Amino acid sequence: MNDLLAAIADWKLDPVDQDALAQTVIGVRNYRRGQTMLENNGQPPHLHLLVRGWAIRYQMLEDGSRQITDFILPGDVGDLSSLGALARNGLRALTPARAIVFDRAALRRAMDQHGRLATAFLELVLNSESILRTWVSCLGLREKREHVAHLLCELHRRLWRRGMVGDHEFDLPLTQVDFADALGMSPIHTNRVLQRMRKEGLITFRGQHVHILHPGKLRDIAEFDASYLGG
Amino acid sequence: MNDLLAAIADWKLDPVDQDALAQTVIGVRNYRRGQTMLENNGQPPHLHLLVRGWAIRYQMLEDGSRQITDFILPGDVGDLSSLGALARNGLRALTPARAIVFDRAALRRAMDQHGRLATAFLELVLNSESILRTWVSCLGLREKREHVAHLLCELHRRLWRRGMVGDHEFDLPLTQVDFADALGMSPIHTNRVLQRMRKEGLITFRGQHVHILHPGKLRDIAEFDASYLGG
DNA sequence: CGAGTGTTTGAATCCCCTCAAAAGATGTGG
Protein backbone atom coordinates (compact mmCIF):
# COMPACT_ATOMS: atom_id res chain seq x y z
CA MET A 1 0.00 0.00 0.00
CA ASN A 2 2.35 2.66 -1.24
CA ASP A 3 -0.48 5.15 -1.53
CA LEU A 4 -0.95 4.93 2.20
CA LEU A 5 2.67 5.39 3.10
CA ALA A 6 2.92 8.41 0.86
CA ALA A 7 -0.20 9.97 2.27
CA ILE A 8 0.84 9.62 5.89
CA ALA A 9 4.48 10.52 5.42
CA ASP A 10 4.26 13.61 7.58
CA TRP A 11 2.50 11.84 10.43
CA LYS A 12 5.97 10.64 11.44
CA LEU A 13 4.91 7.20 12.61
CA ASP A 14 7.21 4.34 13.50
CA PRO A 15 7.05 1.32 11.22
CA VAL A 16 5.22 -0.56 13.96
CA ASP A 17 2.48 2.04 14.13
CA GLN A 18 2.33 2.36 10.37
CA ASP A 19 1.77 -1.36 10.29
CA ALA A 20 -0.98 -1.23 12.86
CA LEU A 21 -2.65 1.46 10.79
CA ALA A 22 -2.25 -0.50 7.56
CA GLN A 23 -4.01 -3.43 9.23
CA THR A 24 -7.16 -1.36 9.54
CA VAL A 25 -7.35 -0.51 5.85
CA ILE A 26 -10.30 -1.98 4.03
CA GLY A 27 -9.39 -0.81 0.58
CA VAL A 28 -9.31 2.03 -1.88
CA ARG A 29 -12.41 3.59 -3.29
CA ASN A 30 -12.98 5.90 -6.23
CA TYR A 31 -15.68 8.52 -6.46
CA ARG A 32 -17.21 10.45 -9.29
CA ARG A 33 -17.52 14.19 -9.31
CA GLY A 34 -20.48 15.14 -7.14
CA GLN A 35 -20.81 11.72 -5.59
CA THR A 36 -21.84 11.43 -1.96
CA MET A 37 -19.11 9.73 0.03
CA LEU A 38 -20.97 9.81 3.34
CA GLU A 39 -24.54 10.61 4.29
CA ASN A 40 -25.01 12.91 7.21
CA ASN A 41 -26.68 10.53 9.57
CA GLY A 42 -26.01 7.32 11.45
CA GLN A 43 -22.73 5.97 12.74
CA PRO A 44 -20.49 5.45 9.74
CA PRO A 45 -18.30 2.33 9.92
CA HIS A 46 -15.55 3.79 7.77
CA LEU A 47 -13.08 6.63 7.54
CA HIS A 48 -11.76 8.13 4.33
CA LEU A 49 -8.25 9.37 3.75
CA LEU A 50 -8.36 11.34 0.54
CA VAL A 51 -5.44 10.69 -1.77
CA ARG A 52 -6.74 12.40 -4.90
CA GLY A 53 -9.29 15.12 -5.63
CA TRP A 54 -11.31 17.51 -3.53
CA ALA A 55 -14.23 16.88 -1.21
CA ILE A 56 -16.41 18.90 1.13
CA ARG A 57 -17.90 18.33 4.54
CA TYR A 58 -21.23 19.98 4.96
CA GLN A 59 -24.35 20.21 7.07
CA MET A 60 -27.88 20.75 5.81
CA LEU A 61 -30.70 22.67 7.41
CA GLU A 62 -34.32 21.63 7.14
CA ASP A 63 -35.03 24.32 4.59
CA GLY A 64 -32.46 22.79 2.27
CA SER A 65 -29.73 25.35 2.78
CA ARG A 66 -26.23 23.95 3.04
CA GLN A 67 -23.21 25.00 5.04
CA ILE A 68 -19.86 23.71 3.94
CA THR A 69 -17.76 23.28 7.08
CA ASP A 70 -14.51 22.12 5.56
CA PHE A 71 -12.70 21.47 2.34
CA ILE A 72 -10.99 18.10 2.17
CA LEU A 73 -7.78 18.07 0.18
CA PRO A 74 -5.47 15.19 -0.69
CA GLY A 75 -3.85 13.98 2.51
CA ASP A 76 -6.83 14.96 4.68
CA VAL A 77 -9.08 12.53 6.45
CA GLY A 78 -12.51 13.66 5.42
CA ASP A 79 -14.60 12.27 8.21
CA LEU A 80 -12.50 12.33 11.35
CA SER A 81 -15.60 12.90 13.40
CA SER A 82 -16.68 9.37 12.54
CA LEU A 83 -14.10 8.30 15.08
CA GLY A 84 -16.22 9.74 17.84
CA ALA A 85 -19.61 8.92 19.18
CA LEU A 86 -21.50 11.13 16.79
CA ALA A 87 -21.10 12.24 13.22
CA ARG A 88 -23.63 14.52 11.62
CA ASN A 89 -21.76 15.53 8.53
CA GLY A 90 -22.07 14.78 4.90
CA LEU A 91 -19.03 14.18 2.75
CA ARG A 92 -19.12 14.72 -0.95
CA ALA A 93 -16.61 14.60 -3.76
CA LEU A 94 -16.20 17.86 -5.67
CA THR A 95 -13.99 16.26 -8.28
CA PRO A 96 -13.20 12.70 -9.25
CA ALA A 97 -11.62 11.47 -6.07
CA ARG A 98 -9.83 8.51 -4.56
CA ALA A 99 -9.77 7.60 -0.89
CA ILE A 100 -8.16 4.98 1.30
CA VAL A 101 -10.87 3.49 3.47
CA PHE A 102 -10.32 2.46 7.07
CA ASP A 103 -12.48 0.33 9.32
CA ARG A 104 -13.60 2.48 12.19
CA ALA A 105 -13.80 -0.23 14.85
CA ALA A 106 -10.42 -1.67 13.90
CA LEU A 107 -8.91 1.77 13.93
CA ARG A 108 -10.23 2.51 17.40
CA ARG A 109 -8.78 -0.75 18.69
CA ALA A 110 -5.45 0.03 17.04
CA MET A 111 -5.38 3.44 18.67
CA ASP A 112 -6.07 2.05 22.11
CA GLN A 113 -3.04 -0.19 21.74
CA HIS A 114 -0.77 2.20 19.91
CA GLY A 115 -0.71 5.52 21.70
CA ARG A 116 1.38 7.09 18.97
CA LEU A 117 -1.30 6.27 16.44
CA ALA A 118 -3.93 7.89 18.61
CA THR A 119 -1.88 11.03 19.08
CA ALA A 120 -1.33 11.20 15.34
CA PHE A 121 -5.08 11.27 14.79
CA LEU A 122 -5.40 13.68 17.69
CA GLU A 123 -3.07 15.99 15.82
CA LEU A 124 -5.21 15.71 12.70
CA VAL A 125 -8.34 16.60 14.59
CA LEU A 126 -6.62 19.52 16.28
CA ASN A 127 -5.51 20.85 12.92
CA SER A 128 -8.99 20.57 11.51
CA GLU A 129 -10.35 22.20 14.63
CA SER A 130 -7.93 25.07 14.27
CA ILE A 131 -9.20 25.76 10.77
CA LEU A 132 -12.78 25.51 11.95
CA ARG A 133 -12.17 27.98 14.75
CA THR A 134 -10.82 30.45 12.26
CA TRP A 135 -13.89 29.95 10.11
CA VAL A 136 -16.02 30.87 13.08
CA SER A 137 -14.05 34.08 13.54
CA CYS A 138 -14.34 34.91 9.87
CA LEU A 139 -18.06 34.23 9.80
CA GLY A 140 -18.67 36.16 12.97
CA LEU A 141 -16.44 39.17 12.56
CA ARG A 142 -15.47 39.84 9.00
CA GLU A 143 -17.12 41.57 6.09
CA LYS A 144 -17.93 39.23 3.24
CA ARG A 145 -15.24 40.70 1.04
CA GLU A 146 -12.61 40.05 3.69
CA HIS A 147 -13.92 36.56 4.18
CA VAL A 148 -13.72 35.76 0.49
CA ALA A 149 -10.13 36.96 0.46
CA HIS A 150 -9.39 34.91 3.55
CA LEU A 151 -10.77 31.71 2.11
CA LEU A 152 -8.77 32.17 -1.07
CA CYS A 153 -5.63 32.65 1.00
CA GLU A 154 -6.42 29.64 3.16
CA LEU A 155 -7.07 27.25 0.30
CA HIS A 156 -4.02 28.36 -1.59
CA ARG A 157 -1.85 28.04 1.49
CA ARG A 158 -3.12 24.56 2.33
CA LEU A 159 -2.45 23.37 -1.20
CA TRP A 160 0.87 25.12 -1.34
CA ARG A 161 2.15 23.52 1.85
CA ARG A 162 1.65 20.15 0.21
CA GLY A 163 3.49 21.24 -2.88
CA MET A 164 0.42 20.86 -5.00
CA VAL A 165 0.30 24.32 -6.57
CA GLY A 166 2.35 27.25 -7.77
CA ASP A 167 3.22 30.20 -5.60
CA HIS A 168 0.36 32.39 -6.69
CA GLU A 169 -2.07 30.21 -8.57
CA PHE A 170 -4.12 27.11 -8.11
CA ASP A 171 -7.07 25.12 -9.36
CA LEU A 172 -10.25 25.77 -7.45
CA PRO A 173 -12.76 23.13 -8.50
CA LEU A 174 -15.74 24.93 -7.02
CA THR A 175 -18.78 26.56 -8.46
CA GLN A 176 -19.59 29.98 -7.09
CA VAL A 177 -22.52 28.34 -5.35
CA ASP A 178 -20.17 25.99 -3.52
CA PHE A 179 -18.00 28.92 -2.61
CA ALA A 180 -21.01 30.80 -1.32
CA ASP A 181 -22.12 27.84 0.78
CA ALA A 182 -18.75 27.80 2.49
CA LEU A 183 -18.80 31.53 3.15
CA GLY A 184 -22.35 31.69 4.39
CA MET A 185 -23.34 34.18 1.73
CA SER A 186 -25.63 34.29 -1.27
CA PRO A 187 -24.27 33.19 -4.64
CA ILE A 188 -25.25 36.54 -6.14
CA HIS A 189 -23.21 38.50 -3.67
CA THR A 190 -20.34 36.05 -3.96
CA ASN A 191 -20.31 36.66 -7.66
CA ARG A 192 -20.23 40.42 -7.18
CA VAL A 193 -17.41 40.28 -4.68
CA LEU A 194 -15.34 38.09 -6.97
CA GLN A 195 -16.04 40.31 -9.93
CA ARG A 196 -14.95 43.36 -8.04
CA MET A 197 -11.73 41.61 -7.05
CA ARG A 198 -11.09 40.85 -10.69
CA LYS A 199 -11.76 44.40 -11.78
CA GLU A 200 -9.42 45.67 -9.11
CA GLY A 201 -6.71 43.42 -10.48
CA LEU A 202 -6.44 41.38 -7.30
CA ILE A 203 -7.14 38.02 -8.86
CA THR A 204 -8.15 36.39 -12.08
CA PHE A 205 -10.00 33.19 -12.70
CA ARG A 206 -10.75 31.44 -15.91
CA GLY A 207 -12.66 28.24 -15.64
CA GLN A 208 -11.55 26.96 -12.31
CA HIS A 209 -8.06 28.28 -12.26
CA VAL A 210 -7.23 31.13 -9.91
CA HIS A 211 -4.35 33.56 -10.21
CA ILE A 212 -3.50 35.72 -7.25
CA LEU A 213 -2.09 38.85 -8.84
CA HIS A 214 -1.55 40.81 -5.64
CA PRO A 215 -0.74 38.29 -2.89
CA GLY A 216 0.24 40.97 -0.41
CA LYS A 217 -2.87 43.01 -0.92
CA LEU A 218 -5.11 39.98 -0.76
CA ARG A 219 -3.53 38.98 2.53
CA ASP A 220 -4.01 42.50 3.83
CA ILE A 221 -7.68 42.52 3.00
CA ALA A 222 -8.06 39.15 4.67
CA GLU A 223 -5.78 39.97 7.58
CA PHE A 224 -4.43 36.53 6.76
CA ASP A 225 -2.03 35.00 9.26
CA ALA A 226 -1.18 31.48 8.17
CA SER A 227 -0.01 30.32 11.57
CA TYR A 228 -3.35 28.66 12.32
CA LEU A 229 -2.63 26.23 9.51
CA GLY A 230 0.57 25.06 11.15
CA GLY A 231 4.14 25.40 9.97
CA MET B 1 -6.96 14.42 43.94
CA ASN B 2 -10.66 13.77 44.31
CA ASP B 3 -11.50 16.79 42.20
CA LEU B 4 -9.78 15.16 39.28
CA LEU B 5 -11.50 11.81 39.63
CA ALA B 6 -14.88 13.48 39.85
CA ALA B 7 -14.22 15.64 36.81
CA ILE B 8 -13.14 12.78 34.58
CA ALA B 9 -15.68 10.25 35.76
CA ASP B 10 -17.33 9.96 32.37
CA TRP B 11 -14.08 9.50 30.51
CA LYS B 12 -14.32 5.86 31.61
CA LEU B 13 -10.63 5.34 32.16
CA ASP B 14 -9.01 2.33 33.80
CA PRO B 15 -7.29 3.01 37.09
CA VAL B 16 -3.96 2.62 35.35
CA ASP B 17 -4.76 5.34 32.86
CA GLN B 18 -6.27 7.54 35.53
CA ASP B 19 -3.05 7.21 37.37
CA ALA B 20 -0.98 8.11 34.35
CA LEU B 21 -3.12 11.18 33.91
CA ALA B 22 -2.86 12.14 37.58
CA GLN B 23 0.93 12.04 37.23
CA THR B 24 0.78 14.90 34.77
CA VAL B 25 -1.13 17.20 37.09
CA ILE B 26 0.77 20.25 38.22
CA GLY B 27 -1.83 21.60 40.57
CA VAL B 28 -5.05 23.48 40.99
CA ARG B 29 -5.42 27.12 40.14
CA ASN B 30 -8.08 29.66 40.97
CA TYR B 31 -9.09 32.57 38.80
CA ARG B 32 -10.99 35.76 39.41
CA ARG B 33 -13.91 36.87 37.33
CA GLY B 34 -12.58 38.32 34.10
CA GLN B 35 -9.06 37.02 34.60
CA THR B 36 -7.08 35.88 31.61
CA MET B 37 -6.22 32.20 31.94
CA LEU B 38 -4.25 31.99 28.70
CA GLU B 39 -2.96 34.56 26.25
CA ASN B 40 -3.60 33.91 22.61
CA ASN B 41 -0.06 33.48 21.49
CA GLY B 42 2.93 31.22 21.98
CA GLN B 43 3.01 27.55 22.86
CA PRO B 44 1.36 27.20 26.26
CA PRO B 45 2.98 24.61 28.53
CA HIS B 46 -0.23 23.84 30.42
CA LEU B 47 -3.75 22.58 29.95
CA HIS B 48 -6.72 23.57 32.09
CA LEU B 49 -9.53 21.27 33.13
CA LEU B 50 -12.23 23.51 34.50
CA VAL B 51 -13.85 22.21 37.66
CA ARG B 52 -15.77 25.31 38.72
CA GLY B 53 -17.09 28.40 36.94
CA TRP B 54 -17.36 29.47 33.32
CA ALA B 55 -14.72 30.47 30.83
CA ILE B 56 -14.54 31.46 27.18
CA ARG B 57 -12.20 30.74 24.33
CA TYR B 58 -11.87 33.61 21.95
CA GLN B 59 -9.90 35.10 19.09
CA MET B 60 -9.21 38.77 18.53
CA LEU B 61 -8.94 40.67 15.27
CA GLU B 62 -6.55 43.52 14.76
CA ASP B 63 -9.32 46.07 15.04
CA GLY B 64 -10.05 44.85 18.54
CA SER B 65 -13.20 42.92 17.77
CA ARG B 66 -13.55 39.62 19.56
CA GLN B 67 -15.06 36.33 18.52
CA ILE B 68 -15.90 33.86 21.24
CA THR B 69 -15.41 30.39 19.80
CA ASP B 70 -16.46 28.28 22.74
CA PHE B 71 -17.90 28.36 26.19
CA ILE B 72 -15.98 26.30 28.73
CA LEU B 73 -18.12 24.73 31.41
CA PRO B 74 -17.11 22.67 34.44
CA GLY B 75 -15.74 19.38 33.18
CA ASP B 76 -14.42 20.87 29.95
CA VAL B 77 -10.78 21.22 29.07
CA GLY B 78 -10.52 24.84 28.05
CA ASP B 79 -7.42 24.74 25.89
CA LEU B 80 -7.33 21.38 24.19
CA SER B 81 -5.65 22.94 21.22
CA SER B 82 -2.58 23.49 23.37
CA LEU B 83 -1.97 19.77 22.91
CA GLY B 84 -1.21 20.36 19.26
CA ALA B 85 1.46 22.25 17.47
CA LEU B 86 -0.34 25.56 17.46
CA ALA B 87 -2.68 27.37 19.75
CA ARG B 88 -3.96 30.81 18.89
CA ASN B 89 -6.74 31.14 21.39
CA GLY B 90 -7.27 33.16 24.46
CA LEU B 91 -8.92 31.68 27.51
CA ARG B 92 -10.63 33.85 30.05
CA ALA B 93 -12.68 33.27 33.17
CA LEU B 94 -16.20 34.67 33.05
CA THR B 95 -16.83 33.89 36.70
CA PRO B 96 -14.61 32.96 39.61
CA ALA B 97 -13.20 29.70 38.36
CA ARG B 98 -11.06 26.78 39.41
CA ALA B 99 -9.06 24.59 37.09
CA ILE B 100 -6.86 21.52 37.38
CA VAL B 101 -3.64 22.25 35.53
CA PHE B 102 -1.76 19.64 33.51
CA ASP B 103 1.74 19.74 32.15
CA ARG B 104 1.53 19.62 28.40
CA ALA B 105 4.76 17.75 27.73
CA ALA B 106 4.07 15.17 30.42
CA LEU B 107 0.58 14.69 29.10
CA ARG B 108 1.81 14.08 25.59
CA ARG B 109 4.28 11.48 26.84
CA ALA B 110 1.53 9.81 28.87
CA MET B 111 -0.71 9.66 25.82
CA ASP B 112 1.96 8.06 23.69
CA GLN B 113 2.29 5.29 26.25
CA HIS B 114 -1.37 4.95 27.19
CA GLY B 115 -3.46 4.71 24.05
CA ARG B 116 -6.66 4.81 26.04
CA LEU B 117 -5.67 8.14 27.49
CA ALA B 118 -5.02 9.51 24.02
CA THR B 119 -8.35 8.30 22.72
CA ALA B 120 -10.07 9.89 25.70
CA PHE B 121 -8.60 13.24 24.75
CA LEU B 122 -9.40 12.51 21.14
CA GLU B 123 -13.01 12.10 22.17
CA LEU B 124 -12.92 15.45 23.95
CA VAL B 125 -11.53 17.20 20.91
CA LEU B 126 -14.11 15.55 18.68
CA ASN B 127 -16.89 16.74 20.94
CA SER B 128 -15.58 20.25 20.95
CA GLU B 129 -15.20 20.08 17.20
CA SER B 130 -18.77 18.93 16.80
CA ILE B 131 -19.99 21.98 18.69
CA LEU B 132 -17.75 24.22 16.64
CA ARG B 133 -19.05 22.78 13.39
CA THR B 134 -22.57 23.55 14.48
CA TRP B 135 -21.53 27.09 15.31
CA VAL B 136 -20.27 27.46 11.77
CA SER B 137 -23.63 26.33 10.43
CA CYS B 138 -25.47 28.71 12.71
CA LEU B 139 -23.25 31.63 11.79
CA GLY B 140 -23.43 30.87 8.12
CA LEU B 141 -27.05 29.93 7.61
CA ARG B 142 -29.30 31.19 10.35
CA GLU B 143 -30.99 34.46 11.08
CA LYS B 144 -29.73 36.10 14.23
CA ARG B 145 -32.93 35.41 16.11
CA GLU B 146 -32.65 31.70 15.36
CA HIS B 147 -29.02 31.74 16.35
CA VAL B 148 -29.78 33.35 19.70
CA ALA B 149 -32.38 30.70 20.35
CA HIS B 150 -29.94 28.01 19.32
CA LEU B 151 -27.21 29.18 21.65
CA LEU B 152 -29.63 29.33 24.56
CA CYS B 153 -30.71 25.77 23.83
CA GLU B 154 -27.13 24.60 23.49
CA LEU B 155 -25.89 26.12 26.71
CA HIS B 156 -28.85 24.87 28.66
CA ARG B 157 -28.48 21.40 27.24
CA ARG B 158 -24.77 21.21 27.99
CA LEU B 159 -25.34 22.27 31.58
CA TRP B 160 -28.34 20.03 31.92
CA ARG B 161 -26.48 16.91 30.78
CA ARG B 162 -24.07 17.45 33.65
CA GLY B 163 -26.90 17.83 36.09
CA MET B 164 -25.95 21.39 36.86
CA VAL B 165 -29.27 23.08 36.19
CA GLY B 166 -33.02 22.69 36.28
CA ASP B 167 -35.08 21.47 33.35
CA HIS B 168 -35.96 24.89 32.02
CA GLU B 169 -33.73 27.38 33.76
CA PHE B 170 -30.10 28.13 34.32
CA ASP B 171 -27.58 30.76 35.28
CA LEU B 172 -26.00 32.50 32.34
CA PRO B 173 -23.07 34.53 33.65
CA LEU B 174 -22.66 36.57 30.49
CA THR B 175 -23.13 40.18 29.67
CA GLN B 176 -25.06 40.87 26.52
CA VAL B 177 -21.79 42.00 25.01
CA ASP B 178 -20.29 38.57 25.67
CA PHE B 179 -23.35 36.98 24.19
CA ALA B 180 -23.07 39.19 21.14
CA ASP B 181 -19.39 38.32 20.68
CA ALA B 182 -20.28 34.65 20.59
CA LEU B 183 -23.08 35.16 18.09
CA GLY B 184 -21.14 37.44 15.78
CA MET B 185 -23.67 40.22 16.15
CA SER B 186 -23.80 43.71 17.60
CA PRO B 187 -24.72 44.15 21.26
CA ILE B 188 -27.56 46.47 20.28
CA HIS B 189 -29.23 43.94 18.07
CA THR B 190 -28.59 41.20 20.60
CA ASN B 191 -30.42 43.27 23.14
CA ARG B 192 -33.37 43.79 20.82
CA VAL B 193 -33.66 40.13 19.95
CA LEU B 194 -33.60 39.14 23.61
CA GLN B 195 -36.15 41.77 24.48
CA ARG B 196 -38.48 40.56 21.80
CA MET B 197 -38.15 37.02 23.10
CA ARG B 198 -39.11 38.24 26.54
CA LYS B 199 -42.09 40.16 25.25
CA GLU B 200 -43.25 37.10 23.37
CA GLY B 201 -43.12 35.12 26.57
CA LEU B 202 -40.43 32.75 25.29
CA ILE B 203 -37.93 33.41 28.04
CA THR B 204 -37.29 35.58 31.04
CA PHE B 205 -34.06 36.69 32.55
CA ARG B 206 -33.44 38.63 35.69
CA GLY B 207 -29.85 39.37 36.48
CA GLN B 208 -28.11 36.41 34.98
CA HIS B 209 -30.77 33.79 35.51
CA VAL B 210 -32.61 32.51 32.47
CA HIS B 211 -36.01 30.83 32.44
CA ILE B 212 -37.13 29.06 29.32
CA LEU B 213 -40.89 29.45 29.38
CA HIS B 214 -41.61 27.74 26.06
CA PRO B 215 -38.92 25.07 25.57
CA GLY B 216 -40.67 23.56 22.59
CA LYS B 217 -41.13 26.84 20.79
CA LEU B 218 -37.56 27.90 21.48
CA ARG B 219 -36.30 24.64 20.04
CA ASP B 220 -38.50 25.12 17.00
CA ILE B 221 -37.15 28.57 16.33
CA ALA B 222 -33.62 27.25 16.69
CA GLU B 223 -34.29 24.00 14.83
CA PHE B 224 -32.39 22.59 17.74
CA ASP B 225 -31.33 18.97 17.49
CA ALA B 226 -29.23 18.07 20.51
CA SER B 227 -27.61 15.05 18.91
CA TYR B 228 -24.47 17.01 18.03
CA LEU B 229 -23.80 17.37 21.74
CA GLY B 230 -23.73 13.63 22.24
CA GLY B 231 -26.00 11.41 24.31
C1' DC C 1 -23.36 59.95 45.84
C1' DG C 2 -20.40 59.93 41.83
C1' DA C 3 -17.90 56.32 39.02
C1' DG C 4 -18.13 52.47 36.36
C1' DT C 5 -20.42 48.84 34.06
C1' DG C 6 -24.16 47.09 31.68
C1' DT C 7 -28.77 47.71 29.38
C1' DT C 8 -32.12 50.14 26.67
C1' DT C 9 -33.87 53.39 23.04
C1' DG C 10 -33.83 56.15 18.82
C1' DA C 11 -32.42 57.32 14.21
C1' DA C 12 -30.02 56.80 9.98
C1' DT C 13 -27.49 53.98 7.02
C1' DC C 14 -25.73 50.13 4.47
C1' DC C 15 -24.38 45.63 3.54
C1' DC C 16 -26.29 41.86 1.82
C1' DC C 17 -30.37 39.15 0.62
C1' DT C 18 -34.29 37.75 -2.27
C1' DC C 19 -36.70 37.70 -6.48
C1' DA C 20 -36.48 37.58 -11.44
C1' DA C 21 -34.40 36.77 -15.66
C1' DA C 22 -30.82 36.98 -19.25
C1' DA C 23 -26.53 35.37 -20.95
C1' DG C 24 -22.93 32.08 -21.16
C1' DA C 25 -20.89 27.42 -20.61
C1' DT C 26 -21.20 22.44 -20.50
C1' DG C 27 -22.76 18.05 -21.68
C1' DT C 28 -25.73 14.38 -23.83
C1' DG C 29 -28.24 12.06 -27.31
C1' DG C 30 -29.80 11.61 -31.84
Place this chain on the structure above:
DNA sequence: CCACATCTTTTGAGGGGATTCAAACACTCG
Protein backbone atom coordinates in the same frame (compact mmCIF):
# COMPACT_ATOMS: atom_id res chain seq x y z
C1' DC D 1 -21.96 17.77 -35.22
C1' DC D 2 -25.75 20.22 -34.06
C1' DA D 3 -30.01 20.76 -30.92
C1' DC D 4 -31.65 20.66 -26.66
C1' DA D 5 -31.49 20.36 -21.63
C1' DT D 6 -28.92 21.61 -17.73
C1' DC D 7 -25.76 23.96 -15.07
C1' DT D 8 -23.28 28.18 -14.03
C1' DT D 9 -22.40 33.00 -14.16
C1' DT D 10 -23.99 37.60 -14.62
C1' DT D 11 -27.09 41.68 -14.28
C1' DG D 12 -30.91 44.55 -12.38
C1' DA D 13 -34.00 46.17 -8.91
C1' DG D 14 -35.91 46.50 -4.45
C1' DG D 15 -36.26 45.44 0.32
C1' DG D 16 -34.97 44.27 4.98
C1' DG D 17 -32.10 42.65 8.62
C1' DA D 18 -28.45 44.26 11.09
C1' DT D 19 -24.98 47.80 11.87
C1' DT D 20 -23.17 52.17 13.59
C1' DC D 21 -23.50 56.39 16.08
C1' DA D 22 -25.31 58.76 20.06
C1' DA D 23 -27.29 59.18 24.32
C1' DA D 24 -30.32 58.12 28.14
C1' DC D 25 -31.35 54.91 31.58
C1' DA D 26 -30.47 51.26 35.23
C1' DC D 27 -27.63 48.88 38.54
C1' DT D 28 -23.58 47.96 41.62
C1' DC D 29 -20.09 49.39 44.53
C1' DG D 30 -16.46 51.84 47.09
